[in-house]
Amino acid sequence: MLYLQSYVYIWSLIISAIALFFLWRFVYSYIFGPFVFLITLFPFPQSEFSLRLNIDCYSTLFSFIVLLISLVVFVFSITYFQSFQKGVYFFWITFFFVLSMLILINFSDLFIVILGWDGLGVVSFFLIVFYQSQVSIFSGVFTILINRLGDCLFIILIVIFSFTSPFLGFFWYLENSYTTFLVIFVCFMTKSAIFPFSPWLPAAIAAPTPISSLVHSSTLVTAGLYLIIRHRNVVYSFESIGLLLVILGVFTSFYAGCSSLFESDLKKVVALSTLSHLGFICLALGLGWEILAFFHLLTHALFKSSLFMAVGSLIAENYHYQDSRYFSFFSSRAPYSTSIIFISEGRLVGFSFFSGFYSKDYVLEAFHYSSFCFLLYCFLLLNLFFTFVYSFRILNSLVCFYFGNSYNLFIKFDFYHMFFLSFLSLLSIVAGKFIVSLWDFSLLTIPSGLKVIPPLLLFLFFTFFYLIQNNFILSHIWAHPMILYFFSNIVFLVDFFTNFLSKVLFSSISFNNHFEAGGFSFFIFSWSSWFLSVFRRYILYLFSLNLFYCLILGLALFCFITF
Amino acid sequence: MKGFTPSLFDFAFIGFYNLEMLGYNFSSLFYVVLYFIFIIFFLFSGDFFSSWILIEFISLLFILISYSLSNSNAITRVIVYFVVQSFTSLCLLFFYILISLLSFSIWFFILRFLIKLGAFPLMFWYFQGFYYLPIVPFFIALRFQKLPPIYIFTFVEVGVTNFYYCSILLRILIGLFLSFSSLSLKVLILGSSLYTNGWFLSSLVPGFSSFLLYFSFYTVFLILALFLITNYFPTNCAFFIFISLAGMPPFPLFFAKAYVLFSLVLFSFPLLVLFLVILLSSFMLLFYSRYFISIYLLN
Numbered sequence: 061m062l063y064l065q066s067y068v069y070i071w072s073l074i075i076s077a078i079a080l081f082f083l084w085r086f087v088y089s090y091i092f093g094p095f096v097f098l099i100t101l102f103p104f105p106q107s108e109f110s111l112r113l114n115i116d117c118y119s120t121l122f123s124f125i126v127l128l129i130s131l132v133v134f135v136f137s138i139t140y141f142q143s144f145q146k147g148v149y150f151f152w153i154t155f156f157f158v159l160s161m162l163i164l165i166n167f168s169d170l171f172i173v174i175l176g177w178d179g180l181g182v183v184s185f186f187l188i189v190f191y192q193s194q195v196s197i198f199s200g201v202f203t204i205l206i207n208r209l210g211d212c213l214f215i216i217l218i219v220i221f222s223f224t225s226p227f228l229g230f231f232w233y234l235e236n237s238y239t240t241f242l243v244i245f246v247c248f249m250t251k252s253a254i255f256p257f258s259p260w261l262p263a264a265i266a267a268p269t270p271i272s273s274l275v276h277s278s279t280l281v282t283a284g285l286y287l288i289i290r291h292r293n294v295v296y297s298f299e300s301i302g303l304l305l306v307i308l309g310v311f312t313s314f315y316a317g318c319s320s321l322f323e324s325d326l327k328k329v330v331a332l333s334t335l336s337h338l339g340f341i342c343l344a345l346g347l348g349w350e351i352l353a354f355f356h357l358l359t360h361a362l363f364k365s366s367l368f369m370a371v372g373s374l375i376a377e378n379y380h381y382q383d384s385r386y387f388s389f390f391s392s393r394a395p396y397s398t399s400i401i402f403i404s405e406g407r408l409v410g411f412s413f414f415s416g417f418y419s420k421d422y423v424l425e426a427f428h429y430s431s432f433c434f435l436l437y438c439f440l441l442l443n444l445f446f447t448f449v450y451s452f453r454i455l456n457s458l459v460c461f462y463f464g465n466s467y468n469l470f471i472k473f474d475f476y477h478m479f480f481l482s483f484l485s486l487l488s489i490v491a492g493k494f495i496v497s498l499w500d501f502s503l504l505t506i507p508s509g510l511k512v513i514p515p516l517l518l519f520l521f522f523t524f525f526y527l528i529q530n531n532f533i534l535s536h537i538w539a540h541p542m543i544l545y546f547f548s549n550i551v552f553l554v555d556f557f558t559n560f561l562s563k564v565l566f567s568s569i570s571f572n573n574h575f576e577a578g579g580f581s582f583f584i585f586s587w588s589s590w591f592l593s594v595f596r597r598y599i600l601y602l603f604s605l606n607l608f609y610c611l612i613l614g615l616a617l618f619c620f621i622t623f
Numbered sequence: 624m625k626g627f628t629p630s631l632f633d634f635a636f637i638g639f640y641n642l643e644m645l646g647y648n649f650s651s652l653f654y655v656v657l658y659f660i661f662i663i664f665f666l667f668s669g670d671f672f673s674s675w676i677l678i679e680f681i682s683l684l685f686i687l688i689s690y691s692l693s694n695s696n697a698i699t700r701v702i703v704y705f706v707v708q709s710f711t712s713l714c715l716l717f718f719y720i721l722i723s724l725l726s727f728s729i730w731f732f733i734l735r736f737l738i739k740l741g742a743f744p745l746m747f748w749y750f751q752g753f754y755y756l757p758i759v760p761f762f763i764a765l766r767f768q769k770l771p772p773i774y775i776f777t778f779v780e781v782g783v784t785n786f787y788y789c790s791i792l793l794r795i796l797i798g799l800f801l802s803f804s805s806l807s808l809k810v811l812i813l814g815s816s817l818y819t820n821g822w823f824l825s826s827l828v829p830g831f832s833s834f835l836l837y838f839s840f841y842t843v844f845l846i847l848a849l850f851l852i853t854n855y856f857p858t859n860c861a862f863f864i865f866i867s868l869a870g871m872p873p874f875p876l877f878f879a880k881a882y883v884l885f886s887l888v889l890f891s892f893p894l895l896v897l898f899l900v901i902l903l904s905s906f907m908l909l910f911y912s913r914y915f916i917s918i919y920l921l922n
Binding site (some may be wrong): 171174175177178179181182189192193194197200201204205208209211212213215216218219220222223239571572573575576577578579580 | 897
């Protein structure tokens with residue numbers, strides 16, 4: 061314990077020094093503009109291979125925030141890991157995680173960026189399987205496989221850009237538009253868990269809580285979105301990317317909000333709220349306001365990390381039970397953590413003059429300026445409504461008394477942890493106003509009537525929630541097993557990625573028996589029955605999805621047509 | 624010295640003494656050394672006839688190695704491998720005469736090449752022949768027995784046609800399907816060697832040097848994976864070995880693959896085939912993952 065403490069304090073000193081360096085570089089680049097630090101290593105076949113360190117406002121500010129959060133996480137994990145044997149192992153792995161994130165943020169040469177991009181994927185596997193249970197190994201392998209898909213697409217991107225770019229970086233020319241567009245889009249979506257690739261993000265909560273607060277706030281999930289923001293000149297040169305980003309972002313945040321209403325796992329609710337915020341950032345990118353997306357990325361990183369750490373300390377005090385029904389009346393037992401949760405919930409909802417207020421409202425106001433149809437706007441307002449609901453559910457589980465254990469573990473937290481967490485939460489209150497003062501958003505003005513809609517939604521929510529709580533029929537429809545199954549699977553996506561694909565692959569075993577002997581017998585005897593069996597499974601699966609996806613895809617088509 | 628399990632440190636100072644403790648006799652080691660000497664001779668041989676003789680020597684030495692290392696039980700099953708190899712090396716001479724004197728089609732030569740390597744359409748003998756080989760002959764058969772036919776194949780002007788691209792993709796696909804059904808590590812490695820045949824073919828397009836680079840990188844990691852079968856390694860290495868076999872970026876095999884990819888781009892390889900090759904390689908990690916999952920479970 062003492063050894064671990066001294067170990068972490070030395071590391072935290074080094075990290076804070078690097079963070080201050082990045083803050084200094086941010087001020088420098090804010091005043092004098094961006095510059096590139098370049099060392100040419102050796103010439104590559106078509107383009108030179110170099111270390112190209114881009115220092116601008118985006119990279120310096122984001123790496124400062126990442127280092128700040130990782131500092132608090134390091135200090136938090138002293139108390140969290142005092143009962144574990146593998147503390148030092150954990151610190152080294154986390155160090156490599158932060159290092160690969162910094163590589164991803166600061167370098168622009170693709171061959172270097174892929175090291176950081178894939179270092180995140182590999183190291184996150186080790187972090188997720190830390191507890192070595194069946195659940196954690198499942199989610200770890202699931203995460204690394206989705207990351208592997210994104211990594212393959214990134215290699216394809218390198219191949220594409222090695223044709224065109226003189227420095228092996230993101231470089232735009234008009235000839236290979238369509239493939240490049242698709243590859244860039246799908247590649248970044250895998251890491252940021254946008255629609256088809258989202259189920260790894262709620263699964264990744266099997267990691268220890270300090271790591272979840274690092275992964276879900278600032279490092280792993282924001283990598284793809286950050287690269288879009290960074291290389292916006294390339295990405296925005298595609299015509300239809302705005303529409304795709306907006307529709308997928310709204311849809312992602314919509315179903316994440318839906319499923320967080322039915323979730324009783326406290327940590328998973330917070331993870332799903334991360335997913336909905338990622339959709340929100342994606343929406344801001346699609347509207348063309350990459351600076352607003354970056355702003356929301358930063359504020360989201362700050363409040364989500366402090367929320368996760370407070371929730372993690374509650375979970376540690378509750379004997380690592382994560383079910384929210386066991387947290388009844390915890391506000392009196394752990395007042396400090398609960399107050400941190402209160403503050404970060406306020407920022408999450410967008411309480412006035414907190415940081416979430418600035419970043420969220422600007423995105424909403426920017427949406428009024430776009431030419432998207434009214435249906436998407438309704439979806440967006442529903443998302444806000446869900447945000448109110450799940451943040452209220454978290455608070456409700458902490459304050460109200462339902463049932464549960466009357467004992468809890470008393471963990472004396474480190475003084476530095478309390479200090480840093482208070483600092484972080486205070487910073488994330490102030491950060492919104494600070495960042496707004498850096499960039500001028502005065503162009504965005506809307507009539508005051510539109511501004512009233514979110515508070516009106518709040519009242520609507522309270523009546524709705526009251527009805528569901530007290531009406532006998534409504535509460536039974538709400539908790540119907542089909543609905544619960546649908547949302548706990550994240551709109552069947554978990555089912556698709558695990559059960560369905562494995563069934564299709566297992567049906568290939570008869571196929572393999574033929575092909576081990578050359579495959580001639582397969583083509584003579586059994587190809588028809590094999591294809592039939594696979595297609596039967598596929599069609600049955602499609603029927604099970606039918607109801608929901610026809611609705612959603614129809615709505616999306618409608619949006620396309622009206623647009 | 625029963626129960627002696629050599630560590631990684633012991634393998635750095637590998638010698639006759641250590642190997643004899645593991646059950647290898649002197650004669651087999653003599654054959655192994657002679658085998659590699661002949662491989663080096665083969666790589667320096669210029670004309671067709673001398674290279675053919677050296678191939679015969681090499682396959683003879685391989686028979687001696689596997690004979691001296693395997694039980695009487697395994698010998699009867701290994702015979703499939705020898706029959707196919709000797710048949711194909713006879714075909715080499717025969718088809719050479721047919722092609723050069725009677726101007727037969729080059730397809731005869733290609734068919735013989737496919738049988739010898741156990742590549743996609745003609746791999747009917749592959750799993751039967753390889754599975755019962757002991758580990759050292761298994762490794763030699765997977766790697767160094769494939770070097771001479773590929774080296775000879777570079778001299779034949781086949782031409783990079785649509786057939787070539789199709790065969791690359793089919794090998795990769797069939798290798799993926801077969802390695803999926805594996806229940807033992809040996810079958811997995813056999814399936815993945817079918818898969819890497821596709822990579823070998825694509826690395827031959829720029830030239831023999833890029834093939835050798837990929838080949839040597841792959842060989843090192845295959846040795847490490849085969850040590851896993853014999854349980855000489857601490858099993859914590861399994862994750863790194865398999866993840867580098869799958870070609871994840873921070874690990875060495877990725878750089879070999881990246882070199883091949885960049886040189887393929889220079890030689891105007893069709894991009895669609897290239898993208899499919901890269902994307903299909905993402906599935907390989909799924910199949911390798913079974914063998915490193917169990918390390919991270921407590922029970």
